[in-house]
Amino acid sequence: MTPNVTESSTLSEEELKNFDLKKLVLENGDYTIFPDVEYPPLVSFEHDDPGKRADPNMTSLFEKATKIEKLTPKLGTVIYGLQLSELTDQQKDDLSLLCALRGVVFFKKQNITPYQFVQLGKYFGPLHVHNAFGHPPHFPEISTIYYDRKSAVIQEKFRYYRSSDAWHSDISFEEQPGSLSFLKIDTLPSVGGDTTWADGYAAYDKLTPTMQRIVDGLEVEHTGEYHRQLAAAKGTKIRRPFIDHVHPLVRTHPLTGMKSLYLSPIFTSRIVGLSLHESEAILKLLNDHVIGGHDFQVRYKWEEDDVAVWDNRCCVHNAIVDYFDEGLRHGYRVTPQGERPFYDPSSKSRRQMEQEKAANGNN
């Protein structure tokens, strides 16, 4: 059983700036703590998305990068030659729009520190402090990506695990779930440990119009049950109770205005207003649609010190945990919260928008 601890020391600004999680994991292994504290409930806020201030051409990013590479036609872009720790506000605004359009954006060879990571993330919205995850000392806003392979709970959790079991959109159980997520991977096994993303716009567009009419306007209950069970298995404290929230199954992206299938299988319990068997059948059908949707997925092979930035409002993701025999994998994530998900019945799918543009001769 992992002990609950209280953070005893505070660090100076200088010490925080130099805090090095890679060094800590290499020296100490699992450094995460589970402070014996209770957090107050989250309060609602008006989300002001930096992407609203973006230049539609995102010139500040495209002109400064040394190379831009698309990983698939619609999903996933790699940017070379820019440091996230040095982005101007205009570049951050443009990044927000780029993520809304491309789902996930990767930055190579990033020197950004945990301290700078937190500063960067805060630009996009208040950083979520997780209800139950262990976090690094002094950085409650950081979620550590690391599995202690010697832990019996972890062994058990991954014994029969298939990555198809864990697609999700970060913290979708909150009233205002993550808009973007920033994930740095700084330590990699010799092989394995890729991550996959699936495009929510395409997932919607790949449903037939009849199926689209069925899912449009439906609402789904999201819960923290997954984390409750994990905390119970590890014997760790839940610092803020999980509260269920209902979100639209098809959500409208506030920046692109496009419809995206908003699935988060590990955090969803049922579709509101349907019987359990109706709900389970539809959620299973949609989950299978995403799991098998290789034509709208990207699988990313990390290099050390890559950072992925993705938009949780228009893509889902999933870690591939195939590397326990191949060495250590470590990274960390921050997730700014965004708007409360909404569905605008007059919004369009990406395909519809593209067709209309083409018809108007703007393509």
Ligand SMILES: O=C(O)CCC(=O)C(=O)O
């Ligand atoms: O380990 C990974 O590649 C991704 C883990 C994850 O789901 C996250 O950081 O949100």
Ligand SMILES: [Fe+2]
């Ligand atoms: Fe995640």
